[in-house]
Amino acid sequence: MSVVFGFLRRPKVRIDIPRLRPREDTVYPKVNLAELTPEVLPYLGQAAYVQLAIFEEVSAAIAAAPSVATKQALAPAASQALDKYERLVAEIRRRVDEPAEVIEPFTAGIDRYRAVVKGGDWYEQIASVYLTAGILDDFFTLLAAGLPGDIAPRCVSILDAETGRRALIDVLSEAIAADPVLGSRLALWGRRVVGDTLLVARSAIHLTGNPESDEQRIEPVFTEMIAAHTRRMDQLGLTA
Amino acid sequence: MSVVFGFLRRPKVRIDIPRLRPREDTVYPKVNLAELTPEVLPYLGQAAYVQLAIFEEVSAAIAAAPSVATKQALAPAASQALDKYERLVAEIRRRVDEPAEVIEPFTAGIDRYRAVVKGGDWYEQIASVYLTAGILDDFFTLLAAGLPGDIAPRCVSILDAETGRRALIDVLSEAIAADPVLGSRLALWGRRVVGDTLLVARSAIHLTGNPESDEQRIEPVFTEMIAAHTRRMDQLGLTA
Numbered sequence: 001m002s003v004v005f006g007f008l009r010r011p012k013v014r015i016d017i018p019r020l021r022p023r024e025d026t027v028y029p030k031v032n033l034a035e036l037t038p039e040v041l042p043y044l045g046q047a048a049y050v051q052l053a054i055f056e057e058v059s060a061a062i063a064a065a066p067s068v069a070t071k072q073a074l075a076p077a078a079s080q081a082l083d084k085y086e087r088l089v090a091e092i093r094r095r096v097d098e099p100a101e102v103i104e105p106f107t108a109g110i111d112r113y114r115a116v117v118k119g120g121d122w123y124e125q126i127a128s129v130y131l132t133a134g135i136l137d138d139f140f141t142l143l144a145a146g147l148p149g150d151i152a153p154r155c156v157s158i159l160d161a162e163t164g165r166r167a168l169i170d171v172l173s174e175a176i177a178a179d180p181v182l183g184s185r186l187a188l189w190g191r192r193v194v195g196d197t198l199l200v201a202r203s204a205i206h207l208t209g210n211p212e213s214d215e216q217r218i219e220p221v222f223t224e225m226i227a228a229h230t231r232r233m234d235q236l237g238l239t240a
Numbered sequence: 241m242s243v244v245f246g247f248l249r250r251p252k253v254r255i256d257i258p259r260l261r262p263r264e265d266t267v268y269p270k271v272n273l274a275e276l277t278p279e280v281l282p283y284l285g286q287a288a289y290v291q292l293a294i295f296e297e298v299s300a301a302i303a304a305a306p307s308v309a310t311k312q313a314l315a316p317a318a319s320q321a322l323d324k325y326e327r328l329v330a331e332i333r334r335r336v337d338e339p340a341e342v343i344e345p346f347t348a349g350i351d352r353y354r355a356v357v358k359g360g361d362w363y364e365q366i367a368s369v370y371l372t373a374g375i376l377d378d379f380f381t382l383l384a385a386g387l388p389g390d391i392a393p394r395c396v397s398i399l400d401a402e403t404g405r406r407a408l409i410d411v412l413s414e415a416i417a418a419d420p421v422l423g424s425r426l427a428l429w430g431r432r433v434v435g436d437t438l439l440v441a442r443s444a445i446h447l448t449g450n451p452e453s454d455e456q457r458i459e460p461v462f463t464e465m466i467a468a469h470t471r472r473m474d475q476l477g478l479t480a
Contacts, residue, residue: 059299
């Protein structure tokens with residue numbers, strides 16, 4: 001799958017990545033991502049639509065959940081994603097009147113990706129949300145470092161806020177502990193979705209046009225994102 | 241469709257219905273509903289699940305919305321319903337440790353009803369949410385009057401809060417104005433859903449066992465609820 005967003009070039013400004021409050025056991029790499037960050041509006045548009053997509057996927061999982069207790073446990077993940085979406089939309093609205101116009105260009109690519117990683121049943125659906133949202137949150141938080149001025153820390157504080165996804169880990173690890181067959185299926189599924197998610201991340205990167213230096217920047221970031229993914233798989237009791 | 245929830249009898253205490261802040265153009269009837277109100281926990285369990293159902297239906301409509309602008313316009317209706325659900329769950333949690341156990345008995349009946357009023361396409365889905373949530377909000381707000389002590393005003397303040405559904409009216413009335421055939425279809429659909437919704441409301445009522453006095457109490461309430469439904473249909477440009 002290839003999603004091409006075609007970002008405008010932006011002036012190359014080096015900005016140190018702010019130290020982030022560690023979330024779960026994620027340790028962010030001390031690499032300079034500034035040159036990879038797209039323009040402010042495309043960044044916000046994509047980051048916002050990713051959160052809206054997470055909201056929609058969690059909501060679908062709530063609607064299909066087997067019990068009220070599970071629906072209730074999943075509810076914070078939906079409301080937190082919706083809240084992040086609204087806050088990113090508010091950032092867009094500070095700059096343009098119609099935030100939807102900024103977001104719309106990214107829907108087709110992200111919706112195609114969502115269809116691919118949707119999963120064949122409820123557990124795959126939950127695993128996809130947990131694993132892909134984890135990667136994309138990490139990624140957009142890292143990219144935020146390259147945004148100009150005070151937008152960077154504001155976006156980091158939006159994206160790095162509570163995800164409400166603890167319940168997804170509980171639901172999954174309980175089911176996996178009870179059913180080894182489900183465990184091996186979800187382990188495969190987890191390996192399956194990471195590739196497509198990294199492609200989406202890659203498509204959001206502003207390439208400088210110098211493939212060698214681009215790769216030098218991208219590689220350690222992706223290595224660290226994959227390591228964080230492996231830790232999330234571990235949390236579920238799965239081998240990445 | 242018949243949904244029987246089987247409420248426990250409760251002591252007959254007459255409580256004046258608190259005057260509600262008018263919402264939209266709904267005027268609540270000055271009738272005494274206190275004797276019709278079920279026990280606190282079944283009341284809260286049903287009212288909570290209705291809000292969770294509204295959240296799920298709005299979320300499904302957001303996921304299927306034709307544009308980001310529409311998704312965004314519908315988002316407040318989802319977050320407000322989820323917020324009401326969470327606040328009702330908090331009321332249940334003041335009384336029992338496991339709110340889900342209080343809510344679970346009502347899911348089957350309400351889910352059957354939801355399947356019936358779901359609608360065949362996106363516009364029917366939106367119309368159903370707007371019309372049925374309007375009736376059920378009115379109904380549970382009225383019933384709240386019969387709850388003992390300070391639970392009554394607390395539930396009224398939860399249920400009578402902002403619904404975020406103004407966007408549903410806009411989406412529907414715009415589409416209806418542009419397409420008379422859709423208008424007649426939705427007018428039929430609006431008449432169709434009101435009956436099933438009133439059955440759900442009726443099933444939540446605590447009957448005293450005296451059919452004559454029960455009917456005397458129920459009738460003016462339902463008459464007023466139907467009048468409010470007619471006003472909502474009018475807002476959409478539809479004949480009820």
